[in-house]
Amino acid sequence: MDLTQGTFEEKNNRAKKMMLWFGLISLFMSFAGWTSAFIVSSKRPDWLTDFEMPQAFQMSVALIIASSVTLFFAKKMLLKGKSKLTTILLSITFALGILFVVNQFAGFREILNQGYNFTGPTSNVTMSYIYLIAIVHIAHVLIGLFCLLVVIYNNSKQKYSDGHTLGLDLASTFWHFVDLLWVYLFLFFTFMN
DSSP states (O other): OOTTOSOHHHHHHHHHHHHHHHHHHHHHHHHHHHHHHHHHHTTSTTOOSSOOOOHHHHHHHHHHHHHHHHHHHHHHHHHTTOHHHHHHHHHHHHHHHHHHHHHHHHHHHHHHHTTOBSSSTTBOHHHHHHHHHHHHHHHHHHHHHHHHHHHHHHHHTTOOBTTBOHHHHHHHHHHHHHHHHHHHHHHHHHHOO
């Protein structure tokens, strides 16, 4: 396929999708670096080996997977021309994303209740990694939530139609990536402990 062919809109859409993928690859590399540092640091004598992931983080996995499912069906409904159902499913996705963030902070509260702070005399390098990685992930979920709001608004204004779904496509790709990233991180922290 010749990337220089097509209308201006087609070339513009390809460029935006490619830019998103470059961003996602760079984001993946950042998290790969942090999880690699986590593995290397696990050889330290002060590393926690008996830590259990907070229950709220476990619930976050279910919420984030559910949000990917509702977003998947939202796009299906949009392609079938069911705009109201699309808006409902997008709104459910957004609500699940908010619940995910709330659960993340509940997980931090569980860690604090176990006596581990991010920094200071009651901090631990293990927990500091978990805090850092989870907080950076939450920041990306918040970006995804903003994107979902834009998509919900655009859908309510009938800006999407069959063949013209770039905004939803970009937001979906980002959201699914961030969702898979959390599943990976949760499993990584669970099994690397």
